[in-house]
Amino acid sequence: MRILLTGASGFIGRHALAALLAAGHEVHAVSRAHPSVEGDYAWHGVDLLAPGQAAAIAGSVKPECVLHLAWCVEHGRFWTDPANAAWREATLALAGSAADAGARRFVGTGTCYEYDWPANANCDERATPVAAHTPYDTSKDECRRALDALARESGLSFAWARLFFLYGADEAPGRLVASVARAIARGEPAACSSGLVVRDFMDVRDAGAALAALALSDVEGPVNVASGEALSIAELVTRLVALAGRPDLIRLGALPDRAGEPPRIVAEVARLRDEVKFRPALSLDAGLRDALAFWASAEAQK
Structure with a gap:
């Protein structure tokens, strides 16, 4: 085609x-x-x-x-x-x-x-x-x-x-996963909001x-x-620092929560799974490990 x-x-x-x-x-x-x-x-x-x-x-x-x-x-x-x-x-x-x-x-x-x-x-x-x-x-x-x-x-x-x-290599440095991964790579505290909102x-x-x-x-x-899996921001960031072996760097609540932020945005993925016949190949941990490696390399090259 x-x-x-x-x-x-x-x-x-x-x-x-x-x-x-x-x-x-x-x-x-x-x-x-x-x-x-x-x-x-x-x-x-x-x-x-x-x-x-x-x-x-x-x-x-x-x-x-x-x-x-x-x-x-x-x-x-x-x-x-x-x-x-x-x-x-x-x-x-x-x-x-x-x-x-x-x-x-x-x-x-x-x-x-x-x-x-x-x-x-x-x-x-x-x-x-x-x-x-x-x-x-x-x-x-x-x-x-x-x-x-x-x-x-x-x-x-x-x-x-x-x-x-979405998250991954080459995303904007200010996005959630990238910003936390960059802080970890520098050995600096990763400041986050309370992280109570749930996302996909x-x-x-x-x-x-x-x-x-x-x-x-x-x-x-x-x-x-989407993945169809509900995960709070706090859970995502906690998993990210745990995978990096630096749970000491997490600072949940150090940043204010955004006003008017919707509490939950999660996808129903039946159409993607059953009609398009697509399922994600990467687990969350595998994706986060790769993101950590990418940003560690990027920070090391500065």
Whole structure:
């Protein structure tokens, strides 16, 4: 299958690229920077926000499937970034151009922040309502709705992957696992909030593989990409310092809890497991050990 993958050099994209290549598909990687993945694939340096570029790349590649990961993702900024609206429009332009060029499938990526999170249940794609919280998730949901309408009109097979909480090598240094791992590597106290909120964590390598599996499937509609396992922030950080052999460095409660933080965001993963036929390959401990090793190496090279 000829696949157009956007955001191919990003935190998630490089792992989706590796999974698609391992499955033996013809991949056209779209990114502003060259992906750091070995393999036989075509790279296209494209700015999808530039006028006409979405139509040009779709018309040039003529993909059978598009796996679209590109969006504004700068840590701490993406929630309110004005570029969210521009990415919504660029995504719609790409999908429309791909359909015109003969594509049969389009897979976009959303977020668990689209949900109106239930206090005592998992977020279910077919049962949990959505709610607007920030410009980021609002733009994502508007994009999903518009893509769904476009797909119905054009006969395009359409799926929407809702990503939960990812961690792994090369994530932004200020993110939770990276910040704690970096502190451990320096032998410094790891300051955290009380950590009472519960989340759903997944290694980014599994997330990339899950997205590739979804793109290659015929499953349509929203699909959660997550582990389906509930874990408090405190439990995650405690496990991280224990694996590093430095439980003395944990400082739960040293930072204030974020105001208005939802107490629980955990995925129902039946669609991913039973329809996409995907299960994570990495245990939490294995993923955290690799993250610790990556950040220890990064700190040692400074």
